[in-house]
Amino acid sequence: MSTNGEADHPIVIAGAGIGGLAAALALRAQGHEIIVMDKARALEEVGAGLQLSPNACAVLAKLGVLDELAPFAYAPDNLRIWSGTTGRQLATVRMGTFLKDRHGQPFWQIHRADLQRVLRNKAEATEGISLRLSSEVVDLTATPYDHLTCIYQDAEVTGNEGCKALIGADGVWSRVRRLVPGHRNAHFSGQVAYRTTVPIDTVPTRWAGDAGLWLHQKTHLVHYPLRGGRELNIVALAEEAWQDETWSAKADQETLLKLFRDWPTEVRNLLRSSDNWLKWALCSVHASGPWSHGHIALIGDAAHAMLPFMAQGAAMAIEDAAILARHLPKGTDNIPAALRAYERHRKSRVSRVQNISFGNARTFHYSGALAFARDTVMKLSKPTSLATRFDDIYGWTPEQ
Known part of the structure; x- marks a missing residue:
């Protein structure tokens, strides 16, 4: 296949989520024409x-969006870990200015919808990037005309687009991944995440400010401020058999409270602060599987969906975009x-982060002697030493 034939065609990216939009911006900065396709009719503010x-x-x-994100972000001084x-x-884990001074960039908490919106606005304002909704990529074929054809479905009509590469950024249930021989299907972890956000001024002040991680047998809780500290994000995670491919299914508050029935009253009261709970089944795609085949490559959750117990899923997708x-x-x-x-460049790093996440999934839900040992180690750890455990993750830069 000649270079000249490929040069006149765009790169097609399947999926307009965080990874897909970041990849569009990064690849456009290299001079490529980009088409981003997404099967959604509209990019709803979910997540x-x-x-x-x-x-x-x-x-x-490096993509030029950090300043635009700042009004929507919150930088906690600490992560506090509770029983x-x-x-x-x-324990207390230092964050805020400690991590920024150490690594040169902030540690922010942000709503997925705000991040996606800022990335989308940047992409739509960038010449050479085209966003097409209601278009799902279903195949990639060679042609006799020295280029490839990306096959997509648009409103029940099949269309095609000449391209030089197809990037699958279409999430944990990726359709593009099916085009990669030997791919791994998504695997249900046996855990479910219940999530909600509430106005920060509607809950007691003890929940504002620092981020929180609560550990218990077969359940745990995460909470932190969002949107400049105006909202509180609450995620309750539990071992449960429910499985579904959506991440925005309606959830029943009473079911959640039963799962957290032996938790402290103050936590149960926090869970009662919202009647608008959504849930999603936590699934993963093991990073050891193949990510590329010919002119196809996978990024983000399509390649290596990970459990959220290291809070690096979005970060790994963003890193993928830069290295791609x-x-x-x-x-x-x-x-x-x-x-x-x-x-090859990405696999070992992502695999390590994913394995840490798998390990945390077990550690967070310990009971008995294992929980006692875990808690004892945390009590004896210094706030800065807990923060520096992941220097190799947080200190990474696109030049590495």
């Missing part, structure tokens, strides 16, 4: 809070080789 650690912010700064059994604090673009400069002669190089 939950997420954490943008310094490694993610380093990429977002869901006794209600007592176990780094391996695809304008005029790349051998795109399949470049995509394989991207996969």
Whole structure:
């Protein structure tokens, strides 16, 4: 396949989520024409809070969107870890200015919808990036005309678009992943996340300010401010058999309260502060599977959906976007080789982060002697030492 034939065609990105939009901006900065397709008719503001650690912010700064995100972000001074059994604090982890001074970028908490909106606005304002909704990529085929054809479905009509590469950024239930031989299907973890947000002034002041992590047998709780500190994000996680492919199913408050029936009263009162709970089944795609095949590459959840117990899912997708673009400069002669190089570059790091997340899923839900040992170690740890445990994750930059 000649370089000249490929040069006149765009890169198609399937999925207009965080990873897909970040990849569009990063690849456009390399000079490529970009088409982003998404099966949704409209990009709805759904999802939950997420954490943008310094490694993610380093990429977002390079993409030119960090300043636009600042009004929607919240930077907690600390993460406080509590026992869901006794209600007592176990440890404090330094964040805020400590992590910013250490790594050169902030540690922010932000709503997924705010991040997606800022990325979308940047993409739509960038010449050379086209966003097409109601278009789901279903196949990629070779043609006799020295380029590839991306097959998509648009309002029940099949269309095609010439392209030089297809990037699957279409999430944990990725359709593009099916085009990669030997791919791994999403695996249900046996855990479900219930999520809501409430105005911060409607809950007691003890829930404002620092982020919180509560640990208990078979359940745990995460909470932190969002949107400049105006809202509180609450995520309650529990071992449960419910499975569904949506991440915005309606949830019943009474069902949630039963799962947290032996928790401290103050926590149960917090859970009662909202009648608008949504839930999603926590699924993962193991990072050891293949991410690329010919002119196709996967990024983000399509390649390596991870459990949220290291709060790095969005960050890894954003990192993927930067490294993918780094391996695809304008005029790349051998795109399949470049995509394989991207996969090799990313796989060990993402696998390590994913394995930490898997480990935390077990550790957070310990009971008995294991829980006692975990809690004892936390009580004896210094706030700064807990923060520096993940220097290799938070200190990463797009140049690495």
